[in-house]
Amino acid sequence: SADSLKNISLNGLKFRGIGPAVTGGRVTAIAVNPNNHSEYYIGSGHGNLWKTVNSGITFSPIFDNQGAYSIGAVAIDPTNTNVVWVGTGENNNQNNVIYGNGVYKSEDGGKHWKNMGIKNSEHIGGIVIDPNNSNIVYVAAYGSLRNKGGDRGIFKTTDGGKTWENILYISEYTGCFEVHMDPRFSNILYAVAHQRMRKLYTGVSGGPESGIYRSTDSGKTWDKMTNGLPKEDVGRIGLAISPVNPDVVYAIVEATKKDKGFYKSTDRGVSWSKQSSYISSYPFYFQKIFADPIDVDKVYSVDVFMQVTNDGGKTWKRAGSKNKHVDDHYLWIDPGNNKHLIAGCDGGVYESYDQAKNWNFKANIPIAEIYKITVDNAKPFYNVYIGTQDNNSLTGPSRTISSGGITNQDWLFTNGGDGFETQVDWKDPNIIYALSQNGGLVRFDKRSGENLFIKPYEFADTAYR
Template sequence: GEIWTRNSVTIGDGIYKTTDGGQNWTNMGLANSERISSIKVNPNNTNEVFVGVLGALWSDSPDRGVYKTTDGGKTWEKVFYINATTGCSDLVMDPKNPSIMYASFWEFRRTAYSFSSGGENSALYKTTDGGKTWNKIHNGFPAGKLGRIAIAAAPSNPNILYSVIESEKDTDKGLYRSDDAGASWKRTNGDFGLVVRPFYFSRIVVDPKNPDIVLKAGLNGSLSRDGGKTFKDIGGGIHADVHDFWFDLHDSNRIYLCDDGGFYRSYDGGSIWDMSKGLPISQFYQVAVDNQTPFKVYGGLQDNGSWIGPSSKPGGIENRDWISVGAGDGFRTFPHPKDPNIVYSEMQGAENIWRINLEKNSAKTIKPFPEANDPKFRFNWNTPITTSPHNPDRLYVGSQFLHKSDDRGETWVKISPDLTTNDPAKQQQENSGGLSMDNSGAENHCTIFAINESPLDQNIIWIGTDDGNVQLTQDGGKTWTNVTANIPNLPKNTWAYFIEPSSFDKNTAYAVFTGYTSGDFKPYVYKTTDAGKTWKSIVSPDVKSFARNIKEDYKNPNLLFLGTEGGLYVTIDGGQNWSQFKNNMPPVAVHWIALHPTEDALVMATHGRGVIIVDDISPLRQLTKEIIAKDLHFFTTKPTKMAESGAFGGYARMGEFVGENPSSMAQIVYFLKSRHTFGKMSLEIFDQNDKKIADLAPGKSKGINYVDWNYSLKPPKVAKGKTLVFGGFQGPTVLPGTYKIKVTKGAKTYESNLNLIANPKSIHTAEDRKVQFETAMKLFNMSEELGYVVDQIDTYKIKIDSISPKLTTAKLKKQFPLADIAGKMQTLKETLVVLKGDNYVGAAEPQLREKISGLYGEVLSYTGRPTNAQLASMKVLEEKLNAAKSQMEGFKASLDKLAPAMVKAKMPELKVRSFEEYKAAEN
């Protein structure tokens, strides 16, 4: 769990251990800890570990304090505990004596509408006996209540300690230093960069070799080189909101830093920073898609603005393919339904809502403002803004009121009264923060959070509020009904996080509530079929995390997707049973789900792993209880649009993340009732003449299996030589058409069809493709025929070399001129393949093999008709190949004439394998 306790942080489920360098991890307990601040391993006994547990953010909890294990995590003992509201926010072990530790305890609490940092129980403690006893070390500390306390010990001199203290008086806040292992403290600095937002920036680290070099987290990060007397911003172009540092213990010029923008490295002590751009760790709040081809993805990022990026691109999706369309904390970001040049985005608390014209590169503020007699508008930190499925120019924005615009945000009208509880006790944000006032808008409350207009009736609008109301209008906002009281077993004031109107029935809707801001992590998911008069829970015990988002499939009303704090869940029976979706999907927080209306792609905004796309959900639409009962079932798949060879996609920059494209291959999808473990299982592809053209490795897992076929034949079997022939590494692409799939599982056989179609955007005619395929197959066969000629030469050479020592007289050599024939065959071989080189680059002019393979590769590289020059070149090469084959037949005839005499002389037969045997043999 995250220990920088902002409103959007996630929770953990305990402590994990690896014994193989991070390849595998095992949960070792402390399941209810939620947030672990520190882990300290005794360097003299690695089975002894101390853990600082900050604990629950939203509720009281006994699972806080300092825990200790002496058996490598099998059992744990709580060795220091204050109370249910105070957790261990930092734990430091003396670098030279593991029995000495320092633990800072912090009293804190966050609610949906407030935050409190500090209290009588916040303090810094020290143990000198391995955690048996603990004592406050406050000599020189500020008087009164304390808040969050950061602590660090200098590795090169453990008597030097640094602590950043949040206190009641602003003049007492700052950096304190001890030179006697905590016996006394002295305030050395109170710079703003050190004391700002202590709940969010409370990490201090010391250079392992120089006790006077200190780094402190903060808005920009601060660096001191004089023991804390003076600090300067780190600089170097890093992103704002620095949270943590780590010094390389062997080279303290190498520093690692993480902030709201990512992960950075410095190799010169912090002057210059290099961002690691290969980590997919972004935190998206919302995601949307458009109808372009390929479709684009829109989304808002935590403290990184709003962005648009492609769902696919030649060479993969790179960071530079994304376009910035917002600033601050990015939230709702989406395109105009009809005008691809118009995009809407916002920043936190509706501080700004923009209408962006991509073509003109302009951004106009369009947020609604109160009129003369209006009260102040209360906007949620994550303000809802959405379009109408009926009127492409209509927008809705929620404050405590619902605002509507029919002209893209130029003018707004209120179409509701205050739809929240309007509880004054929950609107005291100016007093939020505790010892350090903190009113960033994150605690704004009694606001609208969910807005959705029915796709079947524009007068039906559903509203959810963060203080627990579900409101419904069925007349476009003229009248409203609060249906919250009709929802059974829902704790009062539970956040109405998302409402999904059905695409099949205008009286049906789904509502997701989340109680995590009250410390309630149970999922609450309901369905109504009578416009909110009655509701039924549709969540089962299978769902292990609290939920944020639900999406109904557009084609199958029983297929629902649920975004939770612990990953994606799917139901195929309308919510009676749920299963976690695990097909390469991590158990990460899913904040938003978008379903593409035509491409069958499920797009998720995750908080920690960026945007994740499930490219094709159509098999899930077909899944039923009857199918699940079958041993094997093929799903009907859309015809595969065959990818065509393109131009050049370029190269990704070194170290950058490259997102995967949707598979361009044909996918064979089937369901297995149980994992195949014993006996043979095969998957074969047959053409229209029932000729087997491909063998694929079958998926054998229980559940849905995906097997990719690149709709190509196997590569040709080429002659061996001293250079690589890159053209010979690939097989011809088959023509569009219907192909048979056959799975053999033990004694049972299952069959289905696979349809390949030409790309609708292709510039090539069917006749062009036919000529290309026939030319490729001709060159394919030529490659194999040449390979067979060379194989015969090599076979004869081996056999003749074994016989030659027995031809000891001139008479025998004359009677059996084997060496002469072998020499002529070798001369022929020199015209067929390159025989000098390093098995990569040839050291001689290309010969017939290289020329055929080169031309073959050129023909394969272009989906359309080969050039006239290529067709003419093939004829020339074919003539040369025929001449070589004829010459080889002459050598064989000469050797066959010698066969009777060789048999009589009791010499081994000079036989070679057939062409079919050559092709069937392994390379």
């Protein structure tokens, strides 16, 4: 066609980042160097992999040239922290989850990467490395969300990723959401299986194949843990081993109204007792727990507002979300100082030094998930308008005369919630129309800051027309 780009040279064009980082995006994985807590990795379900070496003062994208940009798991080799493993494909179950192409390995702290296989997994839920032998790695392959088959279950390598063995396979519809290793005995493993499938018209979020499996012989054989746990209609499960006493294992279990709840084992998963009926608000989106490294009874649960229990799961309360975005997905707890936390949520990365009373936002990771982009006719430089997943609608300049370039201060919020499409008045770029979820519509005036809700409503009018 006449407007085709096929015959136009685009070699002279180069993309440049304009932001914003004033808000973050969905963070699904965090891995902190055990020997140097100022160095850590941030994995996003849609925004790739980032690294800081200075406690988050700056972050660098380190995975841009690879074959996937959705991250489900990150693990650092505890005996050689230059070795980093990354599982691609987001580990959640919402309608739109981006798939990956297997597991990657870096041997130089993220400078170079190699795809090590399990490419048909599409989504990786977890990775653990044997602290006694770096060549032994276990991977939880979640499998495709919308297709049966592929790589599912627990995979093991004994040669650093050159070859893999599928040591736990359940079925073509059931993969593994998590894999855990007893910190004292690397032969003891726990795998969390989840039976799931999404189609355009429906979603299956559980079944009898979901459950907790345990191995005591490094994955050669597995037993399904059933004593005290729900057995039939079981959904997504999050599991945590207490670092204080690894005989204590916790599980948050999606199940029937009667059986769902928070469970505890004091004998390495052999038997379980229900502590409460609490589960996360949306198990398909949250449902991960993190045991405190100092207090055996303290456990955190990611949720719309992060929850915490101080009595082994009997009672729960909000951990603290002052000046913090909602919808948490991951939590790192400093092994030597349990007041120090790093949380990953829909709004990016937050750090606390007072056990979640106050949070510091890392306003330098531009990973907002953008649904729609619009531009206006402003001069001399046009403005860019975006709607983002759970991070509002914003506008920012395409260029600036500032020698410092475009900064977070140049971006302006035009509407809250999940931002979608924005349109701007053709003649007056100060008048903006911004959509949000459920058909919400506002008219925003840049000059005055007025935000007027103008969504049309159909009233009960039965008059003849």
